[in-house]
């Protein structure tokens with residue numbers, strides 16, 4: 001019988017499902033070292049946010065087939081390591097949506113009426129009505145950052161309370177925002193005009209420290225900020241300082257850069273204008289049952305050899321088709337990710353053209369893989385092979401599929417064209433005989449480069465000296481170039497340059513590149 005380790009508190013409903021097919025050991029509060037020691041005997045690991053599944057644990061988990069996160073965010077799991085080791089990582093993308101949205105709403109109202117402090121004062125024997133004169137949310141402006149599952153539910157409830165709604169989400173269509181009663185605006189305007197700001201975005205390199213001293217300085221002195229998303233999106237020191245100096249009106253936080261929150265955090269000494277809860281967003285009986293059942297069922301299925309429905313790292317497609325298409329799925333995902341990053345914002349139309357022998361295949365998994373890549377910038381681990389199409393539809397992305405078996409530059413190749421709010425871009429890629437991926441075309445300029453983790457693309461005028469200037473600029477920022485290619489159609493016309501880099505590009509370098517005479521555009525891409 002397979003063995004499942006449950007290392008965080010999980011609802012009994014989940015344990016009952018697991019017990020049908022496995023021996024279940026519940027061992028909570030284990031240290032990293034203890035987990036590394038015992039994990040070799042387990043086939044599955046089920047966690048909430050309390051367990052950090054490190055590379056070390058994954059490396060030691062020689063029997064591990066699946067890691068189940070009873071919740072949304074898998075930022076406490078080293079997913080790339082799990083993927084490399086062939087371990088499926090699953091989550092519950094919707095099981096705690098309502099709980100998290102309701103917690104954010106509760107925080108907003110509690111903050112407006114000082115409920116935690118007022119409650120505390122009565123329980124301490126006082127009857128102070130003067131210190132707790134609050135504010136109404138009715139007719140106030142709520143700025144929602146991230147209009148996904150939780151943000152959308154918050155929007156519906158806040159609208160019913162008579163609030164005016166602004167939203168910032170570069171990956172959502174105006175139609176979707178309109179439908180939710182939100183005015184889609186840029187982040188600056190949201191910061192300046194909101195009376196309340198609530199965050200419902202994942203923690204990513206782009207969202208880390210999004211609310212920093214500079215952002216706080218743009219906000220109204222009365223603004224109240226709610227973060228029930230992820231710690232690290234707000235610069236806690238800057239927030240504490242702004243609150244102490246009365247430069248903002250209040251903050252309610254459920255999540256922190258480090259959890260548990262440090263004993264000496266400046267947040268702990270704030271007065272009634274701050275509310276702190278210990279990551280309780282998903283802590284309702286209903287949500288815990290939902291996520292436990294959702295994830296336990298997936299662990300059971302995978303242990304029985306069936307696909308998982310919310311795998312964040314392995315396609316949940318039919319095994320036969322999957323095996324045959326696997327290399328092309330990777331190609332499609334890479335190209336989708338690339339064209340999405342080149343588009344740099346909302347994509348309205350994705351044209352997917354299957355070429356050569358690929359045109360003879362079922363296009364659906366390829367399209368799904370391309371969408372997964374395209375949406376991964378916005379949705380990270382939330383997007384998978386099962387939900388990519390629905391997510392794209394909800395975001396108003398139209399898909400056109402075409403086939404052209406006569407294009408035989410390579411045995412099989414794939415062409416993606418994204419029409420976006422900020423411009424149109426296209427990429428083509430192919431598989432070489434050994435299954436290696438090549439990007440063969442960017443914006444109709446022929447090239448031949450493998451996708452790598454850090455890449456730099458420029459659009460420039462083909463003229464002497466330009467390549468050298470970019471090379472020395474990167475050198476001066478200590479960025480090592482692994483390979484470089486230029487594609488052009490006519491001599492001294494327009495050209496593209498593609499550089500594979502060993503290091504991430506430091507902040508500020510793109511602005512410097514843009515200053516080089518002849519450079520028209522420059523993009524960094526992470527694949």
Ligand SMILES: NC(=O)C1=CN([C@@H]2O[C@H](COP(=O)(O)OP(=O)(O)OC[C@H]3O[C@@H](n4cnc5c(N)ncnc54)[C@H](O)[C@@H]3O)[C@@H](O)[C@H]2O)C=CC1
Nearest residue numbers: 073100146147148149150171200201202228229281282378
């Ligand atoms: N406090 C708690 O206990 C809980 C926290 N969460 C957290 O809430 C967050 C949101 O969850 P969901 O709504 O389910 O996710 P979701 O994936 O449905 O929505 C996230 C939205 O953020 C948008 N987004 C991505 N990058 C952005 C950026 N740079 N700027 C603006 N918008 C951006 C995406 O387009 C998407 O619409 C996640 O980080 C999740 O981990 C979720 C459940 C419970």
Ligand SMILES: O=C(O)CCC(=O)C(=O)O
Nearest residue numbers: 048049071072073282283
């Ligand atoms: O497991 C929990 O209580 C945290 C939930 C959460 O943060 C998530 O689902 O992303």
